[in-house]
Amino acid sequence: MSGAGPTLFPGRLPSPSLFEFPPRDAPRAIPPPFEEPSFKTPFPISDDIYNAALDFRVPATIATVYATTVVYLNWVNRRNGNKPWAISKTRAFKAFVILHNVFLAVYSAVTCVAMVRALKHSIPHYSEPNALVGTIDALCKMHGPRGLGDAVTFTPESSSWGSKNRLINLGEDSLPDFTDVGRVWNEGLAFWGWIFYLSKFYEVLDTAIIIAKGKRSTTLQTYHHAGAMLCMWAGIRFMSPPIWMFALVNSGIHAMMYTYYTISALGFRVPQAVKRTLTSLQILQFVVGATFAGLHLFVSYTAPVSVAYKVAEIVSKLNTTSIASAVSSATGSSALSSATGTGAAFLKKLVYRAAGEEGLAENVGGSPKVTSAPVAQDYVPQDLIKSTIDKLVYRTEYETVACIDTTGQAFAIYLNLIYLLPLTGLFLRFFIKSYLRRTSPSAKHVTKKRAFSKSLGDAMHGVDREVESLGMAAENGIGKAVKNAKSNVNIIRGRVSDSTPRRAGSLSPANQKFLESFQERVSKGLKDIGEDAAGTPERAKRAAKDFEERLSRTGTPKSERAMSPVNDDQQTNGQNRANGDDKKLNGNGGPHRD
Numbered sequence: 001m002s003g004a005g006p007t008l009f010p011g012r013l014p015s016p017s018l019f020e021f022p023p024r025d026a027p028r029a030i031p032p033p034f035e036e037p038s039f040k041t042p043f044p045i046s047d048d049i050y051n052a053a054l055d056f057r058v059p060a061t062i063a064t065v066y067a068t069t070v071v072y073l074n075w076v077n078r079r080n081g082n083k084p085w086a087i088s089k090t091r092a093f094k095a096f097v098i099l100h101n102v103f104l105a106v107y108s109a110v111t112c113v114a115m116v117r118a119l120k121h122s123i124p125h126y127s128e129p130n131a132l133v134g135t136i137d138a139l140c141k142m143h144g145p146r147g148l149g150d151a152v153t154f155t156p157e158s159s160s161w162g163s164k165n166r167l168i169n170l171g172e173d174s175l176p177d178f179t180d181v182g183r184v185w186n187e188g189l190a191f192w193g194w195i196f197y198l199s200k201f202y203e204v205l206d207t208a209i210i211i212a213k214g215k216r217s218t219t220l221q222t223y224h225h226a227g228a229m230l231c232m233w234a235g236i237r238f239m240s241p242p243i244w245m246f247a248l249v250n251s252g253i254h255a256m257m258y259t260y261y262t263i264s265a266l267g268f269r270v271p272q273a274v275k276r277t278l279t280s281l282q283i284l285q286f287v288v289g290a291t292f293a294g295l296h297l298f299v300s301y302t303a304p305v306s307v308a309y310k311v312a313e314i315v316s317k318l319n320t321t322s323i324a325s326a327v328s329s330a331t332g333s334s335a336l337s338s339a340t341g342t343g344a345a346f347l348k349k350l351v352y353r354a355a356g357e358e359g360l361a362e363n364v365g366g367s368p369k370v371t372s373a374p375v376a377q378d379y380v381p382q383d384l385i386k387s388t389i390d391k392l393v394y395r396t397e398y399e400t401v402a403c404i405d406t407t408g409q410a411f412a413i414y415l416n417l418i419y420l421l422p423l424t425g426l427f428l429r430f431f432i433k434s435y436l437r438r439t440s441p442s443a444k445h446v447t448k449k450r451a452f453s454k455s456l457g458d459a460m461h462g463v464d465r466e467v468e469s470l471g472m473a474a475e476n477g478i479g480k481a482v483k484n485a486k487s488n489v490n491i492i493r494g495r496v497s498d499s500t501p502r503r504a505g506s507l508s509p510a511n512q513k514f515l516e517s518f519q520e521r522v523s524k525g526l527k528d529i530g531e532d533a534a535g536t537p538e539r540a541k542r543a544a545k546d547f548e549e550r551l552s553r554t555g556t557p558k559s560e561r562a563m564s565p566v567n568d569d570q571q572t573n574g575q576n577r578a579n580g581d582d583k584k585l586n587g588n589g590g591p592h593r594d
Helices: 047-052 057-079 091-122 131-140 185-202 205-212 219-237 243-265 272-298 320-331 341-354 358-362 374-379 407-438 448-493 509-528 535-554 565-578
Strands: 008-010 152-155 160-163 299-318 384-402
Touching: 008 131, 057 205, 057 219, 057 448, 091 185, 091 205, 091 243, 131 299, 185 219, 185 243, 205 219, 219 243, 219 407, 219 448, 243 272, 272 299, 272 407, 272 448, 407 448
Parallel strands: none
Antiparallel strands: 008 299, 152 160, 299 384
16 A cells, blocks of 8 residues: 555566466456447347357367368368369359458458547546556456546455445446446447457358368468467456457458458459568567567556545534523523523523534524623533544555456466467567578678568568478378278278278288389389290290200210209300300390301
């Protein structure tokens, strides 16, 4: 507690009690206020529907199925040569792509405008007193009326809502009053943030369009879509302060991105630099978003608080009963015989004032001129009564408050950090390496401004390359796993068709196929040179006959003809080569000696 004015304390460590997992369910998300259709709440949303959509199982299931399906279909498209699907060549598909992009471009722009409006109605003007701390308070506290110290916050220890300003009342069911204005939740985030969360499920059609065209959905895009579902869920479910920025920045970038897609779908050529710029903005929002969200855990400030003090007050009063009886006896005695009418009036006024009837005392006329007043002097001091009562006195002081109040709000922040920090870390690593390389003494004529710009481009390219390599590895792993699973299921169910490769002993179908192909090539080669199963015996017969004829010409005894024909032929050929004779050995048509 402090008597000083509003003060900002950046850099303070968050309370360890905030890091509780799983986070507490309380408080329940509060639906957007609705009295009549307005830009901040175009139509009402019931509490049941609002919170049913924020059940954790909804985003967790959709994100898991989405990411797994995309990785598998990327692998299928690559295996099929990235050929477009038949549906992508129809007119209906092309019309749908254009309408889809137009819808998301317009919707994203409207959401961005709605969030800008909400901030405009919540943040104090820079000229107002304590504008800096007032702005921090407006961004940290999302419920209650506008004004430093007037926020309505949830206290986990008591599991109840309340305000540090005793003049601020709660609404029905002891929840923040839905008629309060000037805080970002009631000014549009409750409605447009929830709709933006649901739009993350619809945006997966972007990936479906890319895959249907036979292209590969980038790993960065898949990671972004799946992570955005979970981050938007946590931010809206636990009403975490930084979520307004996610909705504002992401919707603004999407408005530009889907406008680019619409123009491209209509057949107009857009400069490549525009696409690179949009990709750069997407990566930069990761860096800025992670930093901004994390800072909320380390910010606290002082806000005015009404503090009650118990004060003991001494009250003095006259015993009016005694005085009245004294007056009665005095007026009937000779003590007042010498008193004038003015003296009697003064005595009456004294009695009425002693009884607390100031109004009646003022109506008694006459001037306080008494010739003899023994009664007043004798009785007033004797009948003076003193009493002590306890009285509550409120005084405004300044109390230090943390930006984050609940474990759910903290969980939404570090979930965003878990989602964004890997990309942010990769970006910073590539940027630093590129910048140091470009500003080294060996670099030629590179200004710091140009080095910074080039390093940004290198960092973004490096992030994309690194993430895509991980995505390709995941696609190969899932593709092989699915293929093996299908093969095993077919074998287990006994549904292996004649065309399905079977395992031959310890050989897998792929190895068996390779072995059969190799054997086929060997057989063909032997057949071409006459050494196959039919040609080899015929060559042996011819060689034996030729050997016999040679023996008959040289007169060699039959007893010396016991060697093998093939070996004899090989030996004779070797002898001829040793003697320098050019005999015909392998059918190449060399000259013969006579």
